[in-house]
Each structure stands twice: as structure tokens, then as C-alpha cells.
Amino acid sequence: MTTQNARPTASAIQPPGPGDLRLIVRDQPMSLAAHVAHYGPVPLHAARPSALIAEVERAGLTGRGGAAFPTGRKLRAVATANSGRSTAVVVANGSESEPASSKDAVLLTRSPHLVLDGVALAAEAIGAARAYLCVAARGSLVQSLADALAERDRARLAHVPIEVIGGPDGYLPGQETALVSVLNGGRPMPSFVPPRPSDKGVRRQPTLVLNVETLAQVALIARYGAAWFRSVGSDASPGSALVTVSGGVGRPGVREIPLGTPLGEVLRRSGLSSPAQAVLTGGYFGAWLPLPAAFGVPVSAPGLRAAGASLGAGVLAVLPDTACGLAETARVTGYLASQSAGQCGPCRNGMPALAEAMNWIAFGQPDTDVIRWARQVTELITGRGACHLPDGAAGLVTTALAVFSAELRAHARAGPCERTRRPAVLPIPQLSS
Amino acid sequence: MSHEPEDRPVPQSPRDLELRVNPIACDAHGVCIELLPELIVADPWGYPLIRPGPVPLRLQALARRAVADCPTLALLLAERPAGRPEAARRQVRPNR
Numbered sequence: 001m002t003t004q005n006a007r008p009t010a011s012a013i014q015p016p017g018p019g020d021l022r023l024i025v026r027d028q029p030m031s032l033a034a035h036v037a038h039y040g041p042v043p044l045h046a047a048r049p050s051a052l053i054a055e056v057e058r059a060g061l062t063g064r065g066g067a068a069f070p071t072g073r074k075l076r077a078v079a080t081a082n083s084g085r086s087t088a089v090v091v092a093n094g095s096e097s098e099p100a101s102s103k104d105a106v107l108l109t110r111s112p113h114l115v116l117d118g119v120a121l122a123a124e125a126i127g128a129a130r131a132y133l134c135v136a137a138r139g140s141l142v143q144s145l146a147d148a149l150a151e152r153d154r155a156r157l158a159h160v161p162i163e164v165i166g167g168p169d170g171y172l173p174g175q176e177t178a179l180v181s182v183l184n185g186g187r188p189m190p191s192f193v194p195p196r197p198s199d200k201g202v203r204r205q206p207t208l209v210l211n212v213e214t215l216a217q218v219a220l221i222a223r224y225g226a227a228w229f230r231s232v233g234s235d236a237s238p239g240s241a242l243v244t245v246s247g248g249v250g251r252p253g254v255r256e257i258p259l260g261t262p263l264g265e266v267l268r269r270s271g272l273s274s275p276a277q278a279v280l281t282g283g284y285f286g287a288w289l290p291l292p293a294a295f296g297v298p299v300s301a302p303g304l305r306a307a308g309a310s311l312g313a314g315v316l317a318v319l320p321d322t323a324c325g326l327a328e329t330a331r332v333t334g335y336l337a338s339q340s341a342g343q344c345g346p347c348r349n350g351m352p353a354l355a356e357a358m359n360w361i362a363f364g365q366p367d368t369d370v371i372r373w374a375r376q377v378t379e380l381i382t383g384r385g386a387c388h389l390p391d392g393a394a395g396l397v398t399t400a401l402a403v404f405s406a407e408l409r410a411h412a413r414a415g416p417c418e419r420t421r422r423p424a425v426l427p428i429p430q431l432s433s
Numbered sequence: 434m435s436h437e438p439e440d441r442p443v444p445q446s447p448r449d450l451e452l453r454v455n456p457i458a459c460d461a462h463g464v465c466i467e468l469l470p471e472l473i474v475a476d477p478w479g480y481p482l483i484r485p486g487p488v489p490l491r492l493q494a495l496a497r498r499a500v501a502d503c504p505t506l507a508l509l510l511a512e513r514p515a516g517r518p519e520a521a522r523r524q525v526r527p528n529r
Contacts, residue, residue: 344456
């Protein structure tokens with residue numbers, strides 16, 4: 001444990017050890033004083049702030065929002081685009097529009113200052129003039145984060161101005177270019193890239209968009225270094241990550257895991273006891289994996305990718321034996337179709353077609369034509385939108401048709417199974433008009 | 434968007450060019466499908482499906498014509514990112 005000095009200095013603080021939690025260490029919101037006592041002061045105003053970029057590169061940190069893009073490379077791209085003008089903007093993405101994910105909200109509630117440290121440090125490293133922290137307007141985060149910022153002001157903790165923005169509901173506001181559109185005063189609509197936000201984002205300035213957990217990891221790397229960061233996790237996937245475990249487990253919720261931990265171990269720690277047939281990984285844009293066959297899959301971006309899935313936003317939603325995977329997939333596909341911005345023809349047409357086909361497959365008696373059409377639509381929409389919403393829906397349906405192939409045959413033979421009438425496992429947000 | 438001043442010049446090597454659709458701008462007029470059926474076909478809703486891979490040299494003039502004649506300027510002829518595997522685009526996940 002750390003030494004709790006009244007006026008802690010960096011040297012008095014022990015970094016979290018290999019078995020210690022790194023990101024969320026209290027059940028309650030951590031005040032600035034408790035935060036500094038635990039982690040040590042934030043190493044701002046470094047002689048060479050850009051040295052942090054190289055440290056993040058050495059750490060091998062990848063984005064925790066979904067795409068697992070190397071964070072160091074992103075920092076460097078924006079720093080390069082910003083060189084000589086200092087007009088860059090940092091956007092901390094805490095929108096968490098993934099319905100089965102709550103890790104960003106829990107992190108922002110319990111460890112707000114770790115995220116804010118990360119925002120300030122990233123801004124200093126790339127020479128940004130201002131920063132935005134975007135969260136869902138619904139809920140209490142806008143207020144609690146404003147309080148945390150006021151706490152920093154009172155402590156005269158000087159850094160880049162950070163503005164908390166309450167964004168709209170829905171699936172798209174979390175998407176990088178849609179978030180930039182909101183910050184530019186527009187609707188949450190994805191845009192065609194290039195130009196990428198790293199070149200032209202908020203007010204057409206170079207814009208660093210990073211997930212809030214990624215920024216919290218940056219704040220830890222800045223304090224304790226790359227070697228410390230890599231002391232947990234695997235070589236291919238160093239460090240820890242937050243996951244949200246839900247569905248058929250006894251202790252659902254957000255957990256921090258060393259990356260590369262076998263899926264079975266993560267689920268057992270969350271109280272998996274009754275038989276489960278599958279797990280949805282990544283998010284609603286993710287993939288189904290069969291259980292118990294996938295117990296040995298390492299929970300990391302490369303580990304899950306090799307299994308045909310993705311770490312995505314760290315969602316692990318367990319489907320108990322009592323639920324119908326086809327019905328769950330049909331409901332989620334319908335939700336995703338409702339969230340299309342309608343900007344791109346293949347998505348505007350293909351998503352409702354896919355949702356309708358999945359409804360037949362789950363709640364009707366699908367013939368081979370319907371099943372073939374569903375597969376065909378997944379191919380027709382993949383890679384054909386400005387954002388990856390259609391790709392995500394296609395991947396979800398493709399893996400559902402493979403993992404739940406026995407149910408598919410049963411539905412084709414005898415119509416919807418009894419389990420389709422059970423309550424849904426995966427949450428579907430209330431659809432606003 | 435297709436006329437960003439900093440867009441790199443179109444290279445002349447036959448292996449380096451690929452067609453790309455800006456799906457937000459595309460309104461399924463179908464001009465490109467008429468002009469370049471060798472590389473572009475209609476999906477069930479009339480939107481263009483582009484054959485993956487580089488534009489062959491013999492079709493580059495037609496490809497340029499299709500780009501120029503698109504009523505919504507949604508068709509782009511751009512340099513292929515070096516070293517990108519053929520199927521890589523299909524594997525990308527949403528960035529959120």
C-alpha cells in the first residue's frame with residue numbers, strides 16, 4: 001500500500017504493484033486530495049512535454065474506446081499537424097454510447113482526476129490550447145466533473161482549460177467524427193475521412209480524440225513510466241484494461257483486468273456459474289463467441305481478433321442457456337438500424353433490410369431464402385458507410401448465424417423457440433423519435 | 434471534400450490508383466455504373482459497388498471520366514495507401 005503522507009511527493013509514492021488495481025481504486029468518488037495522496041502529484045510542466053509521446057509509444061498503449069489504435073502514434077500525428085501553431089484541441093471521449101458498457105461512467109465517477117490529469121498531460125504533450133471532455137448529458141456526470149474541475153481550480157492546479165460537454169443520446173455520438181461534428185455545433189453525424197480529426201477536427205484544427213480510459217492510462221504512464229505499464233498484461237498487449245461484464249453472471253459490473261487474461265478466468269471472477277452458451281464481445285458492433293469453447297481466448301485486442309472477435313470497448317455480455325441468441329441479435333440489429341444517421345445509401349437501405357431479415361430468423365420460421373438474404377446483406381453493407389456502424393451490425397449478425405447455427409436450424413424447422421419469449425439479456429435503450 | 438487543396442497529386446503508376454466512393458455524397462445516380470461496368474456494379478438499392486483492387490491502366494481514362502461526370506462528385510480516384518492488404522478495410526471496427 002502507499003504511504004499516506006500529508007504532503008506527498010512523487011518519491012514518497014509507491015506505484016501500484018502487479019496485483020493492485022490501477023484505474024479505479026475506491027468504491028466512492030476520489031477527491032483531489034485522496035487522488036494525489038494515492039497516485040502522487042500530476043507531473044505537469046515538464047521540461048520537455050513531448051517526451052511523454054515517446055513514453056506512451058514505449059508503453060504500447062492502445063485506445064480503449066473500441067478501435068485499439070496505438071495511442072502514441074495518434075499523439076504524434078496530432079503533435080505533427082499542430083507543430084508551429086499550437087491551435088490543437090484535445091477531445092476526451094466519455095460518451096460511452098455502447099449500451100452494454102459502463103466502464104467509462106464508472107471511471108469518470110470514481111477516478112475523475114485520473115482522467116483530467118490525462119487530458120491535461122496529453123494537451124501539454126501535443127501543445128494543445130484547449131480541451132473538451134464529452135459525456136452523456138443524461139445522468140450526473142456533467143455536474144460531478146464540473147465539481148472536480150472546480151476542485152482543481154481551488155487547488156491552483158494550472159493546466160489547459162477543460163470544458164465538460166453533455167452530448168446527445170444515441171449510438172452515434174461516441175463515434176469520433178460524429179463527436180467532432182457535435183463540438184462544431186452540428187448534429188452527431190459521422191463524416192467522410194479524410195480529412196481525419198487529427199488533421200482537421202474541432203474548428204478545423206488538429207484534434208486529438210481519445211477515450212477517457214485511454215487518457216487515464218496516459219496519466220499513469222506519465223507518473224510511473226512505460227516499463228511499469230508493461231509489467232502487467234502480455235507482450236503483445238501490455239497493461240490493464242477496464243471491461244464491463246454483464247448478462248448471465250453473478251457479479252456483473254466493471255472490472256480491471258491484465259490484458260491477455262483468459263476469457264474463462266474473467267467470467268469466473270465475475271461469478272459465471274450457471275451454464276452459458278455464448279458471450280458478446282466488444283459491444284453491439286462486436287462478435288459472438290461460443291462458450292465454453294472460447295474460455296481460453298485471451299481478453300486483449302490481438303487475442304480476440306485472432307478468435308474472430310474484438311475487444312472493442314471491453315464489453316463482455318454473457319448469454320445464459322435460458323436465452324435465445326438469435327432473438328438477442330435481432331433486437332440489437334433493430335436498435336443499430338434505428339441509429340443509422342441515414343447519410344449513406346448502403347446503410348440507410350441495408351440496415352433495415354438486415355434487421356427485418358433477423359426478425360424473420362428470430363421470431364418467424366425462416367426459409368433458406370431469408371437466411372441467404374441476411375448473409376448477402378451483411379456482405380453488401382460491410383465497408384460501405386462513412387462510419388463503421390454497418391460493418392459492426394454485419395459482424396454481429398455473421399457471428400450470430402455461425403454461433404447459433406443449431407438454433408437457426410431449429411427455428412427453420414419449427415419456428416421460434418420458447419426462449420425467444422424470455423426477457424431480453426442485452427439492454428436496448430429506449431428509442432427516442 | 435474531394436477538392437481539399439492539400440490532396441496529393443494523382444500518381445501515374447497503374448498500380449497506385451483505386452476508386453473510392455464518398456458514401457455520404459453518393460445519391461445513386463448511377464452514372465459511374467453506366468460508364469465503368471468493368472469496375473462498378475449496382476447493389477440492390479442502386480448504389481455503386483466498386484471492385485476491390487487497383488484500377489487497371491487500360492481503364493484509367495474511363496475511371497477519370499466517371500469521376501468527373503458524377504453529379505454529386507462522390508466518386509474519387511485516389512492513391513492506394515502503400516502496403517495495405519487487400520481485405521484490411523473489412524476488418525476495421527468502429528472507433529469509439
